[in-house]
Amino acid sequence: MPSSPLRVAVVCRSNVNRSMEAHSILRKRGFRVQSFGVGSRVKLPGRSRSRPVIYDFSTTYKQMYEDLCRKDRECYSRNGILYLLGRNDKIKPRPERFQECSDPFDVIFTCEEGVYDRVVQELCAREQVTFQLVHVVNVDIADTLEDATVGAFVICELCQSLQQADDVDSLDQLLLAAEEKTGKSFLHTVCFY
Numbered sequence: 001m002p003s004s005p006l007r008v009a010v011v012c013r014s015n016v017n018r019s020m021e022a023h024s025i026l027r028k029r030g031f032r033v034q035s036f037g038v039g040s041r042v043k044l045p046g047r048s049r050s051r052p053v054i055y056d057f058s059t060t061y062k063q064m065y066e067d068l069c070r071k072d073r074e075c076y077s078r079n080g081i082l083y084l085l086g087r088n089d090k091i092k093p094r095p096e097r098f099q100e101c102s103d104p105f106d107v108i109f110t111c112e113e114g115v116y117d118r119v120v121q122e123l124c125a126r127e128q129v130t131f132q133l134v135h136v137v138n139v140d141i142a143d144t145l146e147d148a149t150v151g152a153f154v155i156c157e158l159c160q161s162l163q164q165a166d167d168v169d170s171l172d173q174l175l176l177a178a179e180e181k182t183g184k185s186f187l188h189t190v191c192f193y
Contacts, residue, residue, distance in 0.1 A: 006163050007104065008033045010155065011119055012111040014042040015057075015095035018141045019111060020088045022152040027091065031159055034105075036098035038118045044068075047075055057097050061089040080145050098122065104193050105134050107162065107171070109155050111141040116187055123191035130193045135171050138187035154182055 008031050012018040015037030023035035042055040044064070053071075055064055065085040068076040076082045088095075099122055110116040116138035123134065137158070141151030161174045175186045 005030070005032045006159055007106045008159055009036060009098070009101075009103075009105045009108040010034075010111070011036045011038060011098050011108060011115055012141075012143070013037055013039045013115060014044070015097075016042060016044060016088065017084055017143055017145070018148045018151060020084065020091065021148040022109065022111075022155045023091055024087065025152045025156050026159060029156055029160070031163075034096070034101070034103065035092075036096050036101060038098050038115050038122075042095050044081055045079055047072060057095050060094040061085045062093075065089065084145075102126075104130065104132055107135045107137060107159070109158075110136065110138045111143075111151065113138055113140065113187065120189055120191060123193075126193070128192045132193045134191050134193060136187075136189050136191055137171070137175065140184065154178065154184065 008026060010019040010022040010026070010033065015035055019035035019037065023033050026033040037057070042057060042059065042064075043052045044055070046053045053068065062085075065082060068081060068085070073082070098119060108119060110119050116136065120136055123136070139151055139154055139158075141147050158174060158178055162171060165171075165174065171188065175188055179185055
């Protein structure tokens with residue numbers, strides 16, 4: 001890998017749980033990391049499964065936190081959403097959409113296959129300016145607090161191994177080794193900017 005720090009993006013649907021947990025852990029480990037969602041709006045669990053709470057991506061984590069406290073502080077404390085929003089607010093002001101970012105990355109991690117498909121589709125649809133390679137890797141992570149933490153450590157281990165590798169082309173071998181170790185399978189493709 002080049003001597004410059006690895007440029008990493010982590011993408012989930014709403015940029016609240018899985019991508020932000022990985023963002024937090026990778027940042028603590030010194031990686032240059034950004035996180036994103038790909039949805040049209042931010043969807044959080046509501047008081048019932050059939051009624052999510054929906055916000056625009058322009059809404060800050062602090063505004064969401066305050067709104068949910070007004071609606072039902074006990075419910076959103078119990079389900080962990082207030083904790084997530086408080087953590088996220090310490091990392092960045094608001095969720096961001098991947099489709100609105102043109103920054104280059106060495107590797108983009110997605111947290112579910114549908115998100116992976118949308119990221120690859122977005123990259124293929126963009127006008128290629130620099131023709132720089134970017135690796136897109138899917139690490140399936142269930143959207144729970146516990147699974148987000150486990151998945152974030154898998155992503156972190158992959159980043160650490162990749163940072164120590166001679167070049168980014170060794171990613172396929174690193175993914176095979178990670179598959180053997182974790183029992184997870186990974187999707188991987190290469191796109192261009």
